[in-house]
Amino acid sequence: MTPAARYAASVDVLDGFLSGEPAEKLLSNWARRNRYAGSKDRAAVRDIVFDCLRKLNSYAQASGLPDGRGIAVGHCLSAGLDPDQIFSGVAYAPVALDDAEQALIAAAQASGGQQVVDLPDWLQSVFETDLGATATKVAQDLCHRAPVDLRVNVAKTTPSGAARALAAEGIMCDPVADVASALRVVENPRRVAGSKPYQSGQVELQDAASQALVGMLDLQAGQSVLDYCAGGGGKTLAMAARVPDARYSAWDISAARLAPLEERAARAGAKVTLLAEKPSKATYDLVLVDAPCSGSGAWRRNPEGKWRLTQDKLAEVQAMQAQVLAEAAQLVKAGGTLVYATCSVLERENTSQVKTFLRKTTDYEVVSTHNLGLNCPGDGFYCAILKKQF
Known part of the structure; x- marks a missing residue:
């Protein structure tokens, strides 16, 4: 053509x-x-x-x-x-x-x-309210293409070993600062899916910010870990690669979204239990809630999202976030950890949700919060780590 x-x-x-x-x-x-x-x-x-x-x-x-x-x-x-x-x-x-x-x-x-500003008018107002003086810059940053990042499966290889194997197939990568498991593809990203390192489970496509989140978690061998709202299970696999000897379970309201995790886990050599029914008991040492969100932190990859989002849909997503956070909180053992995360840059989906949750419960306290801006190191991401007291 x-x-x-x-x-x-x-x-x-x-x-x-x-x-x-x-x-x-x-x-x-x-x-x-x-x-x-x-x-x-x-x-x-x-x-x-x-x-x-x-x-x-x-x-x-x-x-x-x-x-x-x-x-x-x-x-x-x-x-x-x-x-x-x-x-x-x-x-x-x-x-x-x-x-x-x-x-x-x-x-x-x-x-x-x-x-x-390459946003709908109503959404520009939301950005200005939630992001203040940085609103325009964030909107502009979302207009650039996102990098292609890979997570090295450290249970199978090392970052340098994966980089060499990819380079042998013409796929050139650089390390990502402060994210030990991440490689950023700088040449021939479209060859990744057909490469031997990918097919053999040595690397997975995963944004560096998602990998950084997993690196923040205090995972220990023998723990019982639940990925709630697991989707395709990218973070489940990242956790399992980092600490293989924990016990991992994954659940998602959409069985179709969760189904590919079985094959992905087999390729990665990870042991993960896919739950057919929604968990209901406080049996987990750590529960990760990668909540449904606007996806605003990832609009470089999915720019359609910013034009299809409506005020009503954003309100529905916020209500859903509050619901899944409250549900997941009931699944954590006393002394365990609850992690709330979104790939959103909007304060109303992030800090505001956690503050509202804490006003309604007395058995959790904040250990740390993390706002990962665009390119620091990847997509826009938010994470709050909470400890259950009793």
Whole structure:
């Protein structure tokens, strides 16, 4: 595919997204309809679309056009490409820009534009309330691509050994400062899933902030550990790799989300019990609650999330967080540890939830709290470690 043809495909996906369709579904459907497109073409179209989703407002302002064509024009301008060369109408290129579009683009470029925050208006207000003076910077940081991080399974290899094995397949990595288990892929990230180190369970895809969270936990051999709201079990496996001799259980309200953990655990050589029924007894030394959240700390990876989130959905998520935190607290033994975590940068999902919880209970006290900002060391993350007194 030519660069122009890639933009034409991206315009179709963007228009579908603006009409309410999920971006991943649109990209999958496009790939099925266009089987001639090679892996590099699919990756290029995906990159254009996701870059546009990160900067919808900025790219629309740059072109003066709020539709898929206009957002793609904004992407062209940002990439230093001449929109007339891309939107030429030749072969598989997008239809040529008409006089009205050309006039709007020229006017937008002449105006120089004002600072645009790539968030819905209502969400920008939430950021300003929760993040104060850092709101704009955090929103801007979320517009950049996230790094690809790997967790080295230290039960099978060492970080240096994994790095050498990956390098033998052309996948170059750097260590991540202060996160001993983490490698950051700097060349050929798309080869990871097919590599021998990944297939053999030596490495897993996992953001460095999630790994840093596991490093904060006081895990001990022989403990009974529950990953509540485990999802696919990434943190379960990280804990099991760090302290293999603890007893790990995982539960999630969605059996479908939890199901892949069985195969992943086998590949990693980890022993994990997948619970078919919701736990109900205080039998655990440590319970990790990776709570449902806005996902705002990970919007670099899932930029669609910031445009699909609504005020009602955010309120529902906050209510769910309070519920799962209260439920998980009932599962911890006296003297045990409760860990509340989110991949959110919003105070209302983090500190406020913990403060509300502590006002309603007398048997927990805070041991420590941790706000991991974007790039420190990975996604935005929050963690509160609580001790059950009796």
